[in-house]
Structure formats: structure tokens, C-alpha cells
Amino acid sequence: MKKKTIYLASPYGFSKQWKARLLPDFLSTLEELGAEVWEPFQRNSQVDCSLPGWAYKIATSDLQDVKNANAIFAIVNGTPPDEGVMVELGAAIALNKPTFLFRDDFRKCTDSEDYPLNLMLFAGMPNLHWEDYFYTSIEEIKNPDKALIRWINS
Numbered sequence: 789m790k791k792k793t794i795y796l797a798s799p800y801g802f803s804k805q806w807k808a809r810l811l812p813d814f815l816s817t818l819e820e821l822g823a824e825v826w827e828p829f830q831r832n833s834q835v836d837c838s839l840p841g842w843a844y845k846i847a848t849s850d851l852q853d854v855k856n857a858n859a860i861f862a863i864v865n866g867t868p869p870d871e872g873v874m875v876e877l878g879a880a881i882a883l884n885k886p887t888f889l890f891r892d893d894f895r896k897c898t899d900s901e902d903y904p905l906n907l908m909l910f911a912g913m914p915n916l917h918w919e920d921y922f923y924t925s926i927e928e929i930k931n932p933d934k935a936l937i938r939w940i941n942s
Contacts, residue, residue, distance in 0.1 A: 791824040792940055794888075795857035797877060799870035801829025814890075817929050818861060822940050826853050854879045859886040859939065864905055865893040877909060887912035888936050890923045 796814060800806040807829065818825045831853060832846045850872075854860060860880040862873050869891075880887055891904060900907045904922070913921045920935040929936060 791822060792858045793856070794818055794823045794825050795854050795860045795876065795880070796825050796827045796863075797854075797860055797873040797880075798827075798863035799866070799873060800863065801827070813926050814861075814863070814929075817926055821930070821937055826857055828853065850876065851879060854885070855883060857885065859888065861888045861890065861936070863890045864909070865891055867893070867895050867897040869897065869905070874909075877912070881909075881912035885912070886921075886935075886939055888921050888923065888939075889913075890929070892924050 796818065798811065798814065800811040800814075811827070811829075815825055815827060828846075828850045832849055835842050835845050835849075854876050857880075860877060862877050862880075864870075864873060864877075868874070877887060887909075889905070889909065897905050898907075903910050903918075910918055917935075920933075920938075923929050923934070923936075928934065931937070
């Protein structure tokens with residue numbers, strides 16, 4: 789059986805510290821579950837950012853990966869969360885991709901009493917039991933009762 793692909797949307801590649809200390813935990817955890825993880829900072833590492841047009845190359849490459857991946861796993865910390873991650877999530881939701889959100893940021897970032905983030909982000913999840921698609925710790929990603937493992941194994 790071919791591995792399912794997950795696009796890992798996160799701002800963690802912009803910071804050397806986050807890239808070295810935070811990103812590897814997400815990559816290894818998702819890979820241990822049996823998914824092929826597409827991490828955009830790795831996938832675009834060959835783009836020479838000193839040349840004109842580099843930003844467009846990266847943007848179109850990331851969008852193509854969102855289109856081609858089977859699902860998206862988005863790290864949505866911050867108030868508001870990273871705008872690039874939000875664009876990637878919006879594209880994935882519009883393409884009806886399964887969406888999984890991670891937020892361990894304790895600050896409120898919402899316009900709803902029901903959801904911990906902007907209500908539009910939950911349009912890519914079921915109305916009932918959306919909590920199964922929302923993660924608040926690395927350990928919780930490994931929970932077999934949550935949606936990600938069920939999706940990977942389906």
C-alpha cells in the first residue's frame with residue numbers, strides 16, 4: 789500500500805532555532821505514523837533565494853504540493869497564526885483535503901465560542917467531532933482514537 793502524503797504547513801522553517809528544535813519532532817512523529825511528510829522548507833531547499841523570482845518559485849511549488857498531497861497538517865500557533873500557513877490551509881480546504889490542526893498556544897485566537905481559532909479554519913473538518921482533527925501536543929498526534937491515525941490507516 790502506498791503511503792499517504794501529508795503537507796506539513798508551519799512557520800518553523802523561518803527560524804534556525806525552531807527548525808532545529810521544533811520541526812524535527814513533527815516530522816518524525818508524522819513519519820512514525822506511516823505518512824510521507826512533505827515539508828516545504830526541505831522541498832524548496834534547492835531554490836536560490838539570491839536570484840530574482842525565487843519567491844514566486846517557492847509559492848507556486850508550495851501550492852502545487854498542497855494540491856498534490858493527500859492531506860494537510862497545519863501548525864497554527866500565534867495570534868494570528870502565520871499568514872502563509874493560513875493560505876495553505878485555505879487552499880487545502882477549498883480542495884476538500886483532510887485537514888488536521890495543531891495548536892499548543894494557550895492564547896485565544898477566535899471569533900467563536902465553539903472553536904479555538906477563526907471559524908473558517910473548521911470548514912475543512914466535520915461539524916461534529918471536529919476535536920478529533922485538532923491536536924494540542926506532540927503526544928496527542930499519536931493517539932489512535934483521533935482522526936489522523938484513523939485517516940492514515942484507512
